[in-house]
Amino acid sequence: MIYTIASSKLGIVGDPYIPAAGINVEALLSGGFIVKQSTPKPKKPAKTSTEPNEEN
Amino acid sequence: MASSTYLSNPVLTINSVDLTDMCTAATLTYLVEALEDTAFGTNSRSYTAGLVNNEVTLTMYASFAATETYATLFNLVGAKTNVTLTPASGAESATNPKFILTGCYLESLPVINASLGTLSTYDIVFQGGALTLDVTAP
Numbered sequence: 001m002i003y004t005i006a007s008s009k010l011g012i013v014g015d016p017y018i019p020a021a022g023i024n025v026e027a028l029l030s031g032g033f034i035v036k037q038s039t040p041k042p043k044k045p046a047k048t049s050t051e052p053n054e055e056n
Numbered sequence: 057m058a059s060s061t062y063l064s065n066p067v068l069t070i071n072s073v074d075l076t077d078m079c080t081a082a083t084l085t086y087l088v089e090a091l092e093d094t095a096f097g098t099n100s101r102s103y104t105a106g107l108v109n110n111e112v113t114l115t116m117y118a119s120f121a122a123t124e125t126y127a128t129l130f131n132l133v134g135a136k137t138n139v140t141l142t143p144a145s146g147a148e149s150a151t152n153p154k155f156i157l158t159g160c161y162l163e164s165l166p167v168i169n170a171s172l173g174t175l176s177t178y179d180i181v182f183q184g185g186a187l188t189l190d191v192t193a194p
Contacts, residue, residue, distance in 0.1 A: 007123035009073045022138040022158040024071050027131035033073060033123055 002037040003028075010034065067142040068114070073128045076145075080177070081115035084141050084155055086187055110157055110187050112139050118169060118176035125178060132162045139182050147193035160185030 003017040003025070010017065010033045017034045019025050028034045068079045089106035120126045142154040160182035169176050 007073070009075070009123050009128075020072070020138065022136070024132060024135050024137045027071055027128075027135065027137065028073075030131040031073075031123060031127035033127075 003034040004037045005033070006035050007033045062143060065144055067140075067145050069138075069140045070128055071132060071137040071139075073123070075116065075125060075128060078117045078119065078125050079114055080117070081113075082141055083111075083113045084139075084157065084187075085111045085113075087111065108187070109183075110160065110185055112141070112157055112160065112182040114178075114180050114182075116178045116180065118178050126167070129162065129165050129178065129180065130167070133165050134162070136161050136185070137182075139185075148190050149193065150191045154190040156188045156190060157182065157185040158188065 003019070005011045005013055005015050005017045007013065010028070016037070017028075019028075025034070029036070066076070066079075066082055068074070068076045068082055087109045089109050090103040091106040092101060093104045094100075094102045116125050116129075118125055136159045139157045139160055140154055141157075142148060142152060144152055146152060148154045161184050162180060162182055165180060166178055169178060
């Protein structure tokens with residue numbers, strides 16, 4: 001999971017936040033210090049429809 | 057006159073959140089429990105090391121503003137976290153070591169501590185955890 005800093009008390013707002021071992025991430029989320037960063041879904045490849053070859 | 061002194065002005069983080077500007081007193085105690093191992097044939101008590109039982113006590117201004125003390129501490133009650141204390145601001149070094157208490161437990165938070173004519177404060181205690189030192193600048 002990727003997190004983004006939402007409070008200047010934690011670092012630079014907007015920077016990614018990588019929790020160190022032992023950090024209570026749920027408490028940071030509940031307190032509004034970080035937000036979950038939505039990971040962009042990989043683009044679907046363009047459809048290349050192939051017409052079935054009709055054999056007459 | 058003392059040859060080397062230190063004016064109290066530590067840097068405090070709780071669960072990575074910098075709450076230095078909300079703290080007025082901090083005591084970090086590195087404690088190794090004493091287990092008595094005195095036996096017959098000796099004239100004085102003797103002790104050996106038991107479990108490490110560290111503790112941080114803090115006095116903090118209460119604030120219900122966004123991302124302040126209440127927002128930081130309320131969700132940590134009954135949970136483990138990290139607390140760091142550095143004697144002074146500036147880079148960590150051998151003469152300014154950062155004390156890191158990892159996995160310490162917050163048992164309670166006095167969510168309302170009101171007294172007429174005074175600023176509301178929280179007196180809190182983090183118990184247990186492993187203490188390490190960071191003397192390397194980031």
